[in-house]
Amino acid sequence: MDSALAGLYRDFDRHHLLPLWTQREDLMPHAPRPAAVPHLWRWSELYPLAERAGALVPVGRGGERRAVAIANPGLPGLPYATSTLWAAVQYLGPKEVAPDHRHSQNAFRFVLEGEGVWTVVNGDPVAMRRGDLLLTPGWAWHGHHNTLDAPMAWLDGLDIPLASQLDATFFEFGPDEVTDRSTPRHSRGERLWGHPGLVPVAAPADGPEAAPSSPLAAYRWEHTDAALRAQLELEAEGHDGTLEHGHAAVRFTHPGTGGDALPTLRTEMHRLRAGVTTTARRETGSSVWQVFDGSGTISLDGRVRQVSRGDLFAVPPWCTVAIAAHDTLDLFRFSDAPVFERLGFARSETVEMTEAEATDVVEAFDAAEAIEATGTSGTADAVGGAR
Numbered sequence: 001m002d003s004a005l006a007g008l009y010r011d012f013d014r015h016h017l018l019p020l021w022t023q024r025e026d027l028m029p030h031a032p033r034p035a036a037v038p039h040l041w042r043w044s045e046l047y048p049l050a051e052r053a054g055a056l057v058p059v060g061r062g063g064e065r066r067a068v069a070i071a072n073p074g075l076p077g078l079p080y081a082t083s084t085l086w087a088a089v090q091y092l093g094p095k096e097v098a099p100d101h102r103h104s105q106n107a108f109r110f111v112l113e114g115e116g117v118w119t120v121v122n123g124d125p126v127a128m129r130r131g132d133l134l135l136t137p138g139w140a141w142h143g144h145h146n147t148l149d150a151p152m153a154w155l156d157g158l159d160i161p162l163a164s165q166l167d168a169t170f171f172e173f174g175p176d177e178v179t180d181r182s183t184p185r186h187s188r189g190e191r192l193w194g195h196p197g198l199v200p201v202a203a204p205a206d207g208p209e210a211a212p213s214s215p216l217a218a219y220r221w222e223h224t225d226a227a228l229r230a231q232l233e234l235e236a237e238g239h240d241g242t243l244e245h246g247h248a249a250v251r252f253t254h255p256g257t258g259g260d261a262l263p264t265l266r267t268e269m270h271r272l273r274a275g276v277t278t279t280a281r282r283e284t285g286s287s288v289w290q291v292f293d294g295s296g297t298i299s300l301d302g303r304v305r306q307v308s309r310g311d312l313f314a315v316p317p318w319c320t321v322a323i324a325a326h327d328t329l330d331l332f333r334f335s336d337a338p339v340f341e342r343l344g345f346a347r348s349e350t351v352e353m354t355e356a357e358a359t360d361v362v363e364a365f366d367a368a369e370a371i372e373a374t375g376t377s378g379t380a381d382a383v384g385g386a387r
């Protein structure tokens with residue numbers, strides 16, 4: 001480099017300037033280059049760790065929640081599942097209370113197992129039971145209390161990384177106790193909004209239905225299960241309705257608008273018939289999946305692992321995903337798709353993949369990779385099929 005040019009770069013630096021031409025490839029790559037990596041966390045390892053936290057770490061004001069986030073190995077030091085999504089196992093011991101607070105971030109709970117906890121959202125007590133999706137829209141007050149002598153754990157999903165990137169975060173403490181200790185089977189939000197195809201005429205134009213988040217506080221498993229079952233039954237009768245052959249899917253929506261239940265997070269439930277393998281696809285935006293029931297394999301960028309009930313996996317942008325069901329496989333999925341769609345960044349495509357590439361588990365590869373990634377052999381992703 002001649003001295004005049006070197007001087008120019010020195011002066012750029014001195015004035016806090018950076019030229020595009022030296023870094024175009026990093027700023028504008030030909031396809032997404034996420035730092036987050038595909039990764040699997042096993043429930044059989046996650047849950048005992050949450051239990052140990054339950055025994056050792058009190059829940060209360062300050063820390064607020066006993067929530068253990070999955071931390072993507074590609075984002076070291078950050079409690080993020082992907083660059084936009086937070087996912088955590090929250091554990092509430094017998095009779096414990098998680099105090100009231102509110103924050104800008106949108107949140108939901110998805111219940112893998114258990115019952116007995118009510119989450120009180122803006123004063124409305126919402127029962128939490130297996131298979132239910134419960135919403136905590138941004139800036140809604142919320143606390144949880146466990147009414148039983150048994151602990152309960154569930155999946156929390158939030159847009160924390162996105163809100164952080166956007167510097168859009170506000171947080172306020174509420175009362176140390178939940179505001180309503182009643183334990184109704186159905187919340188007021190469900191009683192008003194939870195009827196198929198029916199919205200209350202009396203709802204004012206500036207009421208909760210006008211907000212970007214759904215006013216329906218809970219989506220109950222009996223409805224989700226019935227909708228998935230009906231899709232597969234219709235398919236068996238020769239009618240349309242499934243996403244693809246043997247693959248039923250429903251999306252949790254805002255009953256007033258038909259859009260996503262939360263403005264930044266898409267939430268869906270998928271059911272695969274035994275023996276079905278999904279079409280391999282990739283898309284912009286990222287997602288987190290949790291196996292709700294059944295077992296099968298997941299292929300993430302061609303690396304195949306066995307999964308069963310409770311297992312969680314993170315899918316970064318443009319990672320090719322194929323899922324195969326051994327028995328009937330139910331999966332909960334959440335993603336940042338509403339953000340990508342609204343900003344015009346949504347893009348997806350199918351990927352050619354052989355059946356073997358989609359479903360052949362390579363255990364030795366998995367174990368070696370896990371050791372390399374973590375320096376130990378006993379960590380979350382170490383075993384690809386030898387459970």
Ligand SMILES: [Fe+2]
Pocket residue numbers: 101102103107142
């Ligand atoms: Fe919260």
